[in-house]
Amino acid sequence: MKIIYTDTLVVGAGLAGLRVAIASKERGLDTLVLSLIPAKRSHSVAAQGGMQASLANTIKGAGDDEDIHFQDTVKGSDWGCDQDVARMFAHCAPKAVRELAQWGVPWTRVTKGDRQVIVNAEKVTITEAEAAHGLINARDFGGTKKWRTCYTADGAGHSLLYAVDNKAISLGIPVHERMEALSLIHDGERCHGVIARCLITGELRAYIAKSTTIATGGYGRIYSVSTNAVICEGIGQALALDTGVATLGNMEAVQFHPTAIVPVGILTTEGCRGDGGVLRDKDGYRFMPDYEPEKKELASRDVVSRRMTEHMRKGKGVNSPYGPHLWLDITLLGQKHIDTNLREVKEICENFLGIDPVKNWIPVRPTQHYSMGGIRTKANGESPQLSGLFSVGEAACWDMHGFNRLGGNSLAETVVGGMIIGKYVADFGEQNNLVVDTDLIAQFGKQLQTEVDQLIEGEGTEDPFKLKAAMQKIMMDYVGIFRNGPELELAVNQLTELLDRSKNLGLKCKKRHANPELVEALRVKRMLKVAVTVACGALARTESRGAHSREDFPQRNDQDWLNRTLTSWPDANSLRPEMSYEALDVMRMELPPGYRGYGVDNAIAHPDTQKRQQQVEAILAELGDDADRYAKQAALMPFELPEEYQPRNQRFTDTLAKTDAESGEK
Numbered sequence: 001m002k003i004i005y006t007d008t009l010v011v012g013a014g015l016a017g018l019r020v021a022i023a024s025k026e027r028g029l030d031t032l033v034l035s036l037i038p039a040k041r042s043h044s045v046a047a048q049g050g051m052q053a054s055l056a057n058t059i060k061g062a063g064d065d066e067d068i069h070f071q072d073t074v075k076g077s078d079w080g081c082d083q084d085v086a087r088m089f090a091h092c093a094p095k096a097v098r099e100l101a102q103w104g105v106p107w108t109r110v111t112k113g114d115r116q117v118i119v120n121a122e123k124v125t126i127t128e129a130e131a132a133h134g135l136i137n138a139r140d141f142g143g144t145k146k147w148r149t150c151y152t153a154d155g156a157g158h159s160l161l162y163a164v165d166n167k168a169i170s171l172g173i174p175v176h177e178r179m180e181a182l183s184l185i186h187d188g189e190r191c192h193g194v195i196a197r198c199l200i201t202g203e204l205r206a207y208i209a210k211s212t213t214i215a216t217g218g219y220g221r222i223y224s225v226s227t228n229a230v231i232c233e234g235i236g237q238a239l240a241l242d243t244g245v246a247t248l249g250n251m252e253a254v255q256f257h258p259t260a261i262v263p264v265g266i267l268t269t270e271g272c273r274g275d276g277g278v279l280r281d282k283d284g285y286r287f288m289p290d291y292e293p294e295k296k297e298l299a300s301r302d303v304v305s306r307r308m309t310e311h312m313r314k315g316k317g318v319n320s321p322y323g324p325h326l327w328l329d330i331t332l333l334g335q336k337h338i339d340t341n342l343r344e345v346k347e348i349c350e351n352f353l354g355i356d357p358v359k360n361w362i363p364v365r366p367t368q369h370y371s372m373g374g375i376r377t378k379a380n381g382e383s384p385q386l387s388g389l390f391s392v393g394e395a396a397c398w399d400m401h402g403f404n405r406l407g408g409n410s411l412a413e414t415v416v417g418g419m420i421i422g423k424y425v426a427d428f429g430e431q432n433n434l435v436v437d438t439d440l441i442a443q444f445g446k447q448l449q450t451e452v453d454q455l456i457e458g459e460g461t462e463d464p465f466k467l468k469a470a471m472q473k474i475m476m477d478y479v480g481i482f483r484n485g486p487e488l489e490l491a492v493n494q495l496t497e498l499l500d501r502s503k504n505l506g507l508k509c510k511k512r513h514a515n516p517e518l519v520e521a522l523r524v525k526r527m528l529k530v531a532v533t534v535a536c537g538a539l540a541r542t543e544s545r546g547a548h549s550r551e552d553f554p555q556r557n558d559q560d561w562l563n564r565t566l567t568s569w570p571d572a573n574s575l576r577p578e579m580s581y582e583a584l585d586v587m588r589m590e591l592p593p594g595y596r597g598y599g600v601d602n603a604i605a606h607p608d609t610q611k612r613q614q615q616v617e618a619i620l621a622e623l624g625d626d627a628d629r630y631a632k633q634a635a636l637m638p639f640e641l642p643e644e645y646q647p648r649n650q651r652f653t654d655t656l657a658k659t660d661a662e663s664g665e666k
């Protein structure tokens with residue numbers, strides 16, 4: 001078996017992985033990236049709507065800052081996130097947007113003067129400041145107080161991935177494409193790299209590194225209908241599970257996006273509603289204001305998806321051969337806006353539905369979209385259990401999304417997380433030696449070789465494609481938007497049965513090189529473990545929080561469940577993982593748990609919430625009204641950041657205020 005050595009190994013060439021690789025390479029470390037596909041085709045390329053950063057350039061973002069972005073993120077997470085991480089993130093997002101502009105991202109810009117926009121289904125004229133002309137623009141997205149989502153029409157992922165990949169190319173970072181990491185080499189305490197299989201030749205290779213970063217994206221494809229690319233199968237999370245020691249966090253936290261087209265599940269961006277599109281039922285009636293009078297279609301994603309499902313359950317869905325759906329109406333935005341700002345959506349409608357969204361409503365339904373759960377890491381991106389193992393992006397549970405991610409906060413997480421965690425990965429590379437234990441490498445290589453041999457030469461009878469389809473259906477039917485105990489029990493039982501059957505996989509095609517059936521067989525066993533982990537987490541969590549909505553436990557229960565689910569798989573032969581919980585410390589929270597702003601405020605309070613709220617009020621009172629917001633923040637919840645990212649963000653309004661003050665002095 002060929003062994004390749006490097007300082008920094010990154011598994012995954014999406015935005016998050018590439019950004020970490022850039023940080024490492026810029027520090028002079030030998031850096032190598034693995035990917036299933038060419039980097040520019042990574043799933044990040046599919047992102048449409050944009051990324052959040054509190055630049056406050058547009059008049060509709062006036063007054064925005066890190067504090068408001070932080071609060072939106074924490075509330076969006078239904079208080080499930082790590083507030084330190086949310087703070088690190090909100091502080092660095094403007095820096096990341098500007099860095100990307102420098103690397104060539106053609107952000108849509110502000111044009112001074114009047115422009116017409118649609119707000120609450122009505123045409124409104126807004127006037128952009130002269131001083132903002134040419135600065136980076138932002139659109140509205142769900143669950144946010146300000147217009148904060150920076151965009152490049154509706155092709156943000158495309159522009160970002162091309163710019164970041166071109167930067168990686170300019171630094172000479174090699175990407176080994178068509179290489180699938182299938183196991184992590186580790187000794188129970190330290191991670192040493194991966195064993196990967198070449199999808200073309202079938203060759204097994206060991207990649208040995210000082211640090212290994214898993215940036216393999218989400219696990220959406222354990223569901224039958226998903227907006228995710230077909231390669232988002234959760235193999236990265238399975239790699240961590242298979243170590244038996246590394247933990248996954250909050251795997252039951254799975255997001256359903258309100259507006260994927262029916263039946264194929266391709267996304268139409270939240271930007272459609274952000275720009276003024278509305279949802280209608282079978283009678284053409286705009287129903288969201290009845291459910292959410294304040295935020296309407298721009299309530300948080302989990303809320304809109306639930307309201308749509310509720311409305312369809314009342315018989316208000318449009319019947320179709322593929323089940324009921326609702327309508328997304330963007331006709332009110334007009335041809336010019338759609339042609340310039342929503343052109344990908346237009347092409348998707350034309351090519352996959354045969355309709356013109358300038359004139360026709362789009363059939364949509366909530367569909368699996370995002371994995372909030374992932375490989376549990378500390379704030380520096382490292383696994384708490386395995387030194388040298390890092391994770392970033394959608395693959396990770398860093399954990400800034402808690403139980404619901406806000407639209408536009410994921411692209412932002414990939415690049416912000418990549419910047420920050422990339423710095424810690426580079427530190428690790430500088431401070432540690434390459435440890436090479438050839439016996440260990442051989443042992444992990446042999447294990448995978450045996451697995452492949454058994455699949456090719458064995459006499460198993462189970463069809464991997466059928467097992468996968470059965471798993472995806474169970475997840476869709478029983479672990480979806482609304483969940484309940486009996487169905488989740490059914491899911492766990494049926495999934496564990498499939499996992500058991502996956503020990504007896506048999507292949508019709510016995511080729512060892514490019515063989516899709518072999519690839520499927522190697523993946524399906526791993527995907528099943530991930531699916532069991534999601535279902536077990538959902539069954540055990542007897543409350544409703546963010547996207548995890550239990551019909552039998554409809555309240556958010558901070559008293560018993562203000563914690564993060566941790567899952568590991570110590571016994572490889574077991575059919576179920578081990579679960580434990582990591583409490584969130586209310587007494588350290590800058591924003592103690594409160595009302596999120598949707599539906600009835602019926603959460604069961606944590607015993608510390610009131611105490612912490614009083615403490616927060618006392619701290620702020622002591623500082624007085626004159627204290628600036630930075631001083632208040634530092635007093636409430638100091639957080640760490642690499643030195644280079646500590647400087648405060650500048651906004652054009654700061655410069656104007658300074659100029660005004662100076663001219664006033666004169």
Ligand SMILES: Cc1cc2nc3c(=O)[nH]c(=O)nc-3n(C[C@H](O)[C@H](O)[C@H](O)COP(=O)(O)OP(=O)(O)OC[C@H]3O[C@@H](n4cnc5c(N)ncnc54)[C@H](O)[C@@H]3O)c2cc1C
Pocket residue numbers: 011012013014015016017034035036037039042043044045046047048049050051052156157179180181182215216217218227228229231232235236267269369370392393394395407408409410411412414
């Ligand atoms: C349709 C769509 C639109 C979206 N729009 C937005 C948006 O507008 N704003 C926003 O904030 N978020 C959006 N998101 C979410 C966002 O795009 C993703 O969360 C983000 O891009 C994930 O990036 P990543 O780098 O973590 O992973 P990915 O981009 O998924 O990259 C994963 C990488 O890992 C590699 N890989 C996977 N497994 C292996 C393995 N075993 N071995 C080797 N390599 C492997 C793949 O080849 C790939 O290179 C959208 C998501 C979807 C589905």
